[in-house]
Amino acid sequence: MSAVAAAPASGRRLSRGARLGLLLGPGFICVVLPFVAAMALLGAYSLNLRDTTGAGLGLSVWSQFLGDPFNWRVIWSSVQLAALSTVITILIAYPTAAALLRVRNRFYLVVAYVALFSPLLVSVISRSYGWLLLLSDTGFVNQTFGLFGLGPYRMVFNETGVIIALVHVLLPYAVLPILNIMTQVPPVYREAALDLGASGWTVFRQVTLPLTLPGVIVAAEIIFALSISAFVTPSLLGGGRVLTLSRMLYDNIGLIEWGMAAVQAIVLLTTALAVLFVLERVNRATHAARQD
Amino acid sequence: MQESAIKRWALHIFLAATLAFMLAPILIVVVNSFNASAFNAWPPHGFTLDWYRKVLANPAFQRGTVNSLIIGVISTAIVLVLGTPIAYALARIRLRGVTGLKAILFAPLIVPRVAIGFAMFVLFVALGTATGLRLYGTFTGVILAHCVLMLPFVVAILTVSFGEVDPIVEEAARDLGASPIAAFRLAVLPQIKGALLVSGIFAFITSFDEVETTLFVVRPAVNTLPVEMYHFLEQYQDPTIAALSTLLIAFTFFIALAVPFAVKGNELLRMMTSGKQ
Numbered sequence: 001m002s003a004v005a006a007a008p009a010s011g012r013r014l015s016r017g018a019r020l021g022l023l024l025g026p027g028f029i030c031v032v033l034p035f036v037a038a039m040a041l042l043g044a045y046s047l048n049l050r051d052t053t054g055a056g057l058g059l060s061v062w063s064q065f066l067g068d069p070f071n072w073r074v075i076w077s078s079v080q081l082a083a084l085s086t087v088i089t090i091l092i093a094y095p096t097a098a099a100l101l102r103v104r105n106r107f108y109l110v111v112a113y114v115a116l117f118s119p120l121l122v123s124v125i126s127r128s129y130g131w132l133l134l135l136s137d138t139g140f141v142n143q144t145f146g147l148f149g150l151g152p153y154r155m156v157f158n159e160t161g162v163i164i165a166l167v168h169v170l171l172p173y174a175v176l177p178i179l180n181i182m183t184q185v186p187p188v189y190r191e192a193a194l195d196l197g198a199s200g201w202t203v204f205r206q207v208t209l210p211l212t213l214p215g216v217i218v219a220a221e222i223i224f225a226l227s228i229s230a231f232v233t234p235s236l237l238g239g240g241r242v243l244t245l246s247r248m249l250y251d252n253i254g255l256i257e258w259g260m261a262a263v264q265a266i267v268l269l270t271t272a273l274a275v276l277f278v279l280e281r282v283n284r285a286t287h288a289a290r291q292d
Numbered sequence: 293m294q295e296s297a298i299k300r301w302a303l304h305i306f307l308a309a310t311l312a313f314m315l316a317p318i319l320i321v322v323v324n325s326f327n328a329s330a331f332n333a334w335p336p337h338g339f340t341l342d343w344y345r346k347v348l349a350n351p352a353f354q355r356g357t358v359n360s361l362i363i364g365v366i367s368t369a370i371v372l373v374l375g376t377p378i379a380y381a382l383a384r385i386r387l388r389g390v391t392g393l394k395a396i397l398f399a400p401l402i403v404p405r406v407a408i409g410f411a412m413f414v415l416f417v418a419l420g421t422a423t424g425l426r427l428y429g430t431f432t433g434v435i436l437a438h439c440v441l442m443l444p445f446v447v448a449i450l451t452v453s454f455g456e457v458d459p460i461v462e463e464a465a466r467d468l469g470a471s472p473i474a475a476f477r478l479a480v481l482p483q484i485k486g487a488l489l490v491s492g493i494f495a496f497i498t499s500f501d502e503v504e505t506t507l508f509v510v511r512p513a514v515n516t517l518p519v520e521m522y523h524f525l526e527q528y529q530d531p532t533i534a535a536l537s538t539l540l541i542a543f544t545f546f547i548a549l550a551v552p553f554a555v556k557g558n559e560l561l562r563m564m565t566s567g568k569q
Contacts, residue, residue: 016385016387017387019381019385020381020385020387020390022377023377023378023380023381023385024377024378024381024393026374026377027374027375027377027378027443028378028393028397030370030374030436030439031370031371031374031436031439031440031443032396032397032440032443034412034415034436034440035399035400035408035411035412035440036396037415038408038411038412038414038415039399039403039411041411041414041415041418042407042410042411042414045414092310095303095306095307096306096307096310098303099303099304099306099307099310100307102300102303102304103307111311112307112311114549115311115314115315116310116311116314118314118315118318119314121497121541121544121545121548122318122537122540122541122544123501123503123518123521123537123540123544124501124503124518125503125518125521125522125525125533125537126318126321126521126533126537126540126541127317127318128525129317129321129525129529129533129534129537130316130317130318130320130321130537131317132529133317133320133321133324133332133334133534134316134317134320136332138333138334139332139334140320140334143334143335165317168313168314168317171310171314200296200299225402225404228404229404229405229406229407229504231405231406231503231504232503232504232522235526236522236525236526246404246406246504249406249407249410250406250507250508253410253413253508258414261410262410262414265404265406265407265410265411266407268404268406268407269402269403269404269407272402272404273402276402
């Protein structure tokens with residue numbers, strides 16, 4: 001690079017800094033800068049910049065939000081909902097990835113991939129509508145249960161429906177990183193353990209699971225971040241009866257409580273980041289444990 | 293040593309059940325779009341195409357479709373034009389401080405979409421009162437908001453792709469007297485065509501399906517299709533939305549599967565099936 005730059009043609013060549021500016025400039029000015037400005041303004045609004053209460057600039061909106069136990073309940077239930085969706089998604093994704101690795105038929109494999117990733121190609125509205133149809137009191141699932149004299153079970157407009165629909169869309173995001181790490185574990189490890197007389201369960205617990213754990217943690221990070229911030233699915237499947245932070249934020253804008261909405265947006269972001277931080281620490285700890 | 297047949301069968305049955313779970317909501321929407329019952333009675337009461345007639349005659353959905361196509365095409369074009377040089381710079385130029393820029397660039401991937409939507413709304417309103425610039429509830433505003441969401445994806449895909457292109461080809465073109473732009477166009481661009489196509493499709497689908505951010509920055513005149521659908525579904529649940537969803541599913545699957553296949557032949561299929569080795 002330096003040899004080329006020093007060649008006679010160097011007069012035409014710009015410095016690295018100038019090239020970087022030319023290449024990054026347009027995108028950063030047109031798109032990234034507005035985003036940063038918007039986030040900064042969000043912070044300012046949460047500090048009561050757009051004063052509607054007469055309290056002046058300060059932490060009044062924050063103390064109002066944090067002082068209300070109802071808000072804490074909403075935060076807690078949002079976290080619970082996201083955590084539960086994450087755990088269930090991982091529990092389904094892990095064996096799914098393991099099974100995908102064992103598929104030998106190419107056609108079946110293509111079908112499986114298309115089916116697994118289909119939620120990403122279908123609008124969240126269509127998916128939510130599909131789950132409303134399947135899970136409603138007289139819908140397909142309850143009708144099928146009815147044939148066996150079971151139910152009907154209430155599965156829409158409560159947390160059950162929200163979690164089912166969330167797991168559905170989150171599954172592809174979980175399968176991908178888990179599948180990725182499973183392909184990196186050499187099969188000889190398992191075979192060696194089996195040959196040495198370990199039972200299938202022991203091999204899984206002591207060889208396969210520890211080696212694939214980083215993939216599981218990455219998957220959990222992605223899924224948790226996505227599910228805590230989900231808005232349309234909880235809104236439609238919850239029918240307004242499942243209150244999440246994101247839903248509250250939306251409602252506050254309708255009420256022109258912009259300062260409060262700003263606080264909630266920041267709380268939502270902070271909650272997502274806090275959980276990511278914890279999972280990242282767990283990831284490092286398991287890494288360190290494996291190095292020993 | 294082979295693993296037990298029971299375990300293999302258990303895994304296969306599990307996979308089949310998962311696939312059924314994944315396809316169920318999509319299949320029921322397609323089936324229900326022909327359901328003669330306005331109350332989504334199951335099993336369907338009879339076959340009808342009425343819901344398709346209703347969708348196609350609905351002015352809100354017509355306008356929404358046109359708006360979504362306009363916004364999707366323009367914002368995809370913008371992020372490709374702005375994202376390609378950024379990805380090129382990230383892949384080729386090592387400079388201190390780039391890590392910080394990267395963090396800001398990729399931040400929209402972590403910030404919840406509702407928060408981005410609300411923040412953009414606040415910015416648009418503030419800019420409107422301060423400068424008279426009209427962004428809230430305009431095409432420009434929605435396109436900008438979509439670009440914020442799409443840019444990190446496009447840059448991420450393209451950076452990987454640029455990293456795989458050997459810089460020596462471009463250097464050779466430059467030494468032979470090509471201008472930087474000509475060298476890029478002739479020596480680099482042909483090698484990242486596939487990644488441009490994939491990221492373009494990805495960006496377009498993201499924009500076309502986006503609801504959570506868009507809800508905050510639209511006004512009825514520029515409502516996108518998913519926003520119209522969201523408001524419709526909040527009030528009615530008859531199969532109209534099933535018919536519209538079926539048309540959309542067909543459209544997105546066509547774009548996502550047929551277009552790359554047509555352009556890149558069997559390559560994608562091979563990538564998919566060999567990825568597991």
